[in-house]
Amino acid sequence: MRLYNTATRKLDELPAPPGPIRMYFCGPTVYQRIHVGNARPFIVSMWLKRWLEHQGYDVTLVENITDINDKIYAAAPGNSAQFAADASEWYIEDTGDLGLGRPDHEPKATETVPEIVALIEELIQLDLAYPAGGDVYFRVDRYPEYGVLSGRLDEDSARNPSEEEEQSSLKESPRDFALWKGHKEGEDTSWESPWGAGRPGWHIECSAMAEKHLGPVFEIHGGGLDLVFPHHENEIAQSRGAGREFAQLWMHNGILRFGGEKMSKSLGNVITLRDALGEWGPETLLMLFLGAHWRKPMDYTDETLAAAKARADGLREVFRNPSEPGGSWGELAAALDDDFNTPEALAVMHDWRDHDLLRRGLELFGLGSLAEQEEAPAELDELAQRRATARADGDFHEADRLRKEIEAGGWEVRDVAGDSGYRLVPKA
Numbered sequence: 001m002r003l004y005n006t007a008t009r010k011l012d013e014l015p016a017p018p019g020p021i022r023m024y025f026c027g028p029t030v031y032q033r034i035h036v037g038n039a040r041p042f043i044v045s046m047w048l049k050r051w052l053e054h055q056g057y058d059v060t061l062v063e064n065i066t067d068i069n070d071k072i073y074a075a076a077p078g079n080s081a082q083f084a085a086d087a088s089e090w091y092i093e094d095t096g097d098l099g100l101g102r103p104d105h106e107p108k109a110t111e112t113v114p115e116i117v118a119l120i121e122e123l124i125q126l127d128l129a130y131p132a133g134g135d136v137y138f139r140v141d142r143y144p145e146y147g148v149l150s151g152r153l154d155e156d157s158a159r160n161p162s163e164e165e166e167q168s169s170l171k172e173s174p175r176d177f178a179l180w181k182g183h184k185e186g187e188d189t190s191w192e193s194p195w196g197a198g199r200p201g202w203h204i205e206c207s208a209m210a211e212k213h214l215g216p217v218f219e220i221h222g223g224g225l226d227l228v229f230p231h232h233e234n235e236i237a238q239s240r241g242a243g244r245e246f247a248q249l250w251m252h253n254g255i256l257r258f259g260g261e262k263m264s265k266s267l268g269n270v271i272t273l274r275d276a277l278g279e280w281g282p283e284t285l286l287m288l289f290l291g292a293h294w295r296k297p298m299d300y301t302d303e304t305l306a307a308a309k310a311r312a313d314g315l316r317e318v319f320r321n322p323s324e325p326g327g328s329w330g331e332l333a334a335a336l337d338d339d340f341n342t343p344e345a346l347a348v349m350h351d352w353r354d355h356d357l358l359r360r361g362l363e364l365f366g367l368g369s370l371a372e373q374e375e376a377p378a379e380l381d382e383l384a385q386r387r388a389t390a391r392a393d394g395d396f397h398e399a400d401r402l403r404k405e406i407e408a409g410g411w412e413v414r415d416v417a418g419d420s421g422y423r424l425v426p427k428a
């Protein structure tokens with residue numbers, strides 16, 4: 001299997017099964033209900049985990065929850081810890097409703113502070129970091145590989161853009177970024193450290209959580225495309241700087257656009273995952289994501305959602321008709337093993353009429369429910385039997401009346417070859 005690697009800018013081959021494949025994906029910062037765009041790394045990583053496991057890999061997926069962050073203090077002044085705990089629960093609940101299962105580990109930054117502090121101490125000893133006025137900063141000039149992942153190799157393009165840190169006069173260089181932030185007025189949580197009370201910076205949280213659960217080297221690191229710089233560049237500098245091999249392959253999923261722009265809270269064009277699930281249901285949402293290649297941008301519009309719903313309905317319809325042999329699992333595997341091409345996999349499945357094959361394919365993506373047909377109520381089935389008898393007797397007037405009665409009950413009757421001569425399907 002091969003996947004596009006941001007670090008090498010080409011398709012790289014994964015080791016042969018059983019691997020192991022250890023994966024770390026950056027999860028959400030919990031300061032609101034997550035929006036549909038935030039769900040993309042979760043969906044892509046869970047699908048990939050399911051596919052790799054199906055292929056015989058030993059997979060460990062870690063997806064963190066960032067529950068210490070500036071945005072959380074801003075969202076819930078004076079109540080940040082409780083708010084972050086609640087928002088973590090919302091995230092688990094909303095992504096749980098997608099029906100894809102959960103990552104193997106979902107560590108929180110608040111549970112990882114001792115490991116974070118230890119890693120910062122190591123970096124200070126290596127002269128890669130320096131304390132300054134209660135903060136600790138990473139000394140970018142001491143890490144010559146800085147900027148290689150993102151291609152931002154010169155000083156100006158590699159300035160670390162955090163507003164708060166930009167204003168800090170404590171930094172030796174604008175490229176430096178905070179590993180530890182001293183406690184500030186108005187922040188209602190803080191942790192003890194050798195540099196005084198404070199809290200970790202966002203980037204070091206991920207370096208420490210990945211190592212804690214996966215060890216010093218792992219196969220895949222993923223996250224949204226907007227995390228390449230500075231977040232992932234900084235993770236690399238911290239972990240490789242401290243002598244860890246860290247991630248081998250970097251996967252960055254494309255953004256989700258809404259109203260032509262990236263869906264983001266700062267732009268104010270946000271649909272929460274919860275609202276999207278309420279309006280469209282998990283099948284349509286998953287079908288929308290399935291139809292887009294993970295690396296490409298995708299659009300969340302009424303049109304793309306209607307098209308996704310039509311695709312789901314089309315596949316559901318296959319199970320209402322007799323199963324026909326044809327198609328091969330190998331076509332699906334070829335699409336997924338080639339850079340996890342889910343739109344191609346979907347196109348392959350659309351041609352399948354073999355119920356078993358199609359059900360197995362859909363189950364990979366959490367869409368097995370499309371194969372589950374509702375049973376018609378017994379009284380409607382009785383009407384359908386009477387209709388079949390009426391037809392056999394040549395009483396087409398009565399047969400037509402019974403058909404309408406069945407339709408009034410929300411079902412339609414179809415004439416098919418076979419024992420009963422009919423099949424009941426829910427009315428579209």
Ligand SMILES: [Zn+2]
Nearest residue numbers: 026027206231
């Ligand atoms: Zn991260």
